[in-house]
Amino acid sequence: MNHKKIQRIMRKYELITMVRKKNPYKQMMKKSLEHRIFPNKLQREFHQILPHKVFCTDITYIPFLSRFAYLSVIKDIASGEVVAWNLSLSLGVALVTETVKNIQLDSYENVMIHPDQGFHYTNPAYIEIIKKLKMTQSMFRKANCIDNAPIESFFGHMKDELDYKSCQSFKQLSLAIDEYMRYYNHERKQWIRNKMTPVVYRDHLLVKAEG
16 A cells, blocks of 8 residues: 555544654754763963873874875874874774874873864763863864864974875885874974974973973
């Protein structure tokens, strides 16, 4: 029997199905509870003087051969040091959760981490890891990349300086990324940081704070 005929019969005899439809508002509420958004606590306060207190993070696409790799980076805003990164062929949430696991600190408590409001960073798996580490969560607003300018600046410099397009395999690209991170942290001097490398400037700030 055609479904339209059934609908006509139901209307004629005022029949109402007892099968409940999904409430779209409840579905939206459930989704909003699972994928949480946090306020922008950093508020573009990019002039930080204590290392390992405020981190920014984001993901960028890296084309090689005829496909993309995805690079997740966490950067210390005070020193400019890249404290963790993760390169993957998958854009799943593990891309960012594994990056967080690569941070090496004695204590994570009250360290602020500042990403965008993308799927990865509002995901319950990411939020739970940050919560367990007792880090402070901050997020910048949609369509406001200037709210995360330090990490955007890093990606710009990296793509200008790294010859990623010549990589012929994922392993080769991964090695090139690792070497660039070493170079950036230990050799690349920066004018805005008294012509010091990020690692040297980090140590400089720590000594200054102790004095």
